[in-house]
Amino acid sequence: MGNPPDVELPFGPPPPHLKSKRQIRFWQRQQEESQAKRQKKIDQDPFRYVERCFKARAIPPSAMAKVVHTTQLLDDSHCSDVIVPVTLAIDLRQHCSALFGPPDTQWTPRARKAYLIKTIPGLIIIPNPFTESAQRHMIKHCLTDFAEPPNVSSLDGHYERPAKGVWDLYERHCQGQLTSDDPDYYTVPVKSNQAPVPTMYQDDTHNHTHKTSDAAAKRLSPTDLLRKQRWITLGYQYNWQTKEYDLEHGLPMPDLLDQLSKTIVSAVQGVGLADGWRNDYPGDQFKAEAGVINYYQLRDALMAHVDKSEVNMEAPLVSASFGHACIYLIGRTTKETEPIPLCLSSGDVIVMTGQSRKAYHGVPRILEQTLPSFLDSQHWPLYGGYMDQARINLNVRQVFNK
Ligand SMILES: O=C(O)CCC(=O)C(=O)O
Numbered sequence: 001m002g003n004p005p006d007v008e009l010p011f012g013p014p015p016p017h018l019k020s021k022r023q024i025r026f027w028q029r030q031q032e033e034s035q036a037k038r039q040k041k042i043d044q045d046p047f048r049y050v051e052r053c054f055k056a057r058a059i060p061p062s063a064m065a066k067v068v069h070t071t072q073l074l075d076d077s078h079c080s081d082v083i084v085p086v087t088l089a090i091d092l093r094q095h096c097s098a099l100f101g102p103p104d105t106q107w108t109p110r111a112r113k114a115y116l117i118k119t120i121p122g123l124i125i126i127p128n129p130f131t132e133s134a135q136r137h138m139i140k141h142c143l144t145d146f147a148e149p150p151n152v153s154s155l156d157g158h159y160e161r162p163a164k165g166v167w168d169l170y171e172r173h174c175q176g177q178l179t180s181d182d183p184d185y186y187t188v189p190v191k192s193n194q195a196p197v198p199t200m201y202q203d204d205t206h207n208h209t210h211k212t213s214d215a216a217a218k219r220l221s222p223t224d225l226l227r228k229q230r231w232i233t234l235g236y237q238y239n240w241q242t243k244e245y246d247l248e249h250g251l252p253m254p255d256l257l258d259q260l261s262k263t264i265v266s267a268v269q270g271v272g273l274a275d276g277w278r279n280d281y282p283g284d285q286f287k288a289e290a291g292v293i294n295y296y297q298l299r300d301a302l303m304a305h306v307d308k309s310e311v312n313m314e315a316p317l318v319s320a321s322f323g324h325a326c327i328y329l330i331g332r333t334t335k336e337t338e339p340i341p342l343c344l345s346s347g348d349v350i351v352m353t354g355q356s357r358k359a360y361h362g363v364p365r366i367l368e369q370t371l372p373s374f375l376d377s378q379h380w381p382l383y384g385g386y387m388d389q390a391r392i393n394l395n396v397r398q399v400f401n402k
Pocket residue numbers: 292294302307319321328361362363393395
């Protein structure tokens with residue numbers, strides 16, 4: 001039987017066993033009440049409320065006014081009583097110019113500067129310490145060798161990844177070496193009866209906004225395949241069934257990331273508030289054991305979550321951002337506290353130490369038109385073509401206590 005034409009259906013069609021108008025109206029009232037309850041819960045949860053503000057097509061000016069822009073921190077006049085400048089233990093560029101690039105005259109006055117937020121104990125912000133060419137170097141690795149098999153990709157289990165990785169295919173396509181009539185051009189979905197590879201990020205949080213459902217899976221061109229890749233996991237892999245990192249599934253961490261994270265953890269050793277917390281994790285004890293590269297397209301978001309699977313929750317988590325800027329929300333250990341919105345720009349590094357290691361955080365928004373020109377397609381052929389619509393986040397964790 002069809003639905004009575006005078007009944008509106010904002011919740012989709014009522015279940016077919018409801019036949020009379022009275023039953024359908026009763027069902028509708030129930031739906032309205034439960035939606036109102038859900039909405040009330042969202043509005044009362046300060047983290048979700050702020051998250052929704054930044055997801056709105058037009059971000060409310062009242063939300064935008066609260067954003068802490070890392071690019072303004074270096075100008076001391078922008079430091080409010082909530083932001084506290086601190087001094088790093090080492091000068092990253094002096095100490096490791098192979099990674100961050102050589103120091104220059106612009107660098108000298110800001111070398112060793114980092115910032116804390118009084119209301120978020122443990123969080124350390126290092127405004128972009130990389131030179132332009134050092135940023136390009138990191139991005140290149142994130143798109144090429146770091147993303148190659150056997151490192152696990154969000155595409156695995158859904159698509160047959162080319163043996164040499166997705167970038168190689170994309171590059172051949174861009175250089176005209178691969179056209180749509182070539183048998184390698186399209187990547188086909190794997191058979192739907194094959195279980196996806198269990199990984200750390202096979203959860204809703206890290207699926208970003210686009211999900212690959214088997215029903216919707218279709219063959220993809222090199223460009224579509226690359227843009228569909230949401231993450232790569234490095235080092236120890238998380239076993240989704242046992243909900244633990246799997247000692248049996250440890251891939252070698254790239255040396256570059258080992259060096260990068262150790263240097264940064266050494267730099268933040270001893271950093272803290274004069275009359276409050278202090279990060280005492282020794283840099284020489286840090287081991288880069290697992291990592292995630294997140295690839296965001298302009299409309300992607302990462303839901304609020306806590307990274308709590310690591311056995312060692314005392315070790316800092318190092319996170320670097322490249323490409324488009326984003327709104328990064330950082331709260332406390334529950335979603336009851338209003339988060340601080342940070343605008344992270346290309347090259348920025350944040351280190352989650354101490355209490356902030358257990359804090360809710362998320363990325364509700366990638367900000368359009370914020371890509372630095374040296375990373376765009378006009379100034380950086382091939383890689384810039386990808387970065388024109390992307391943000392990359394690279395984070396490194398120690399998993400075990402050793
Ligand atoms: O993209 C970011 O900045 C955050 C990524 C993140 O929180 C994660 O991978 O756990």
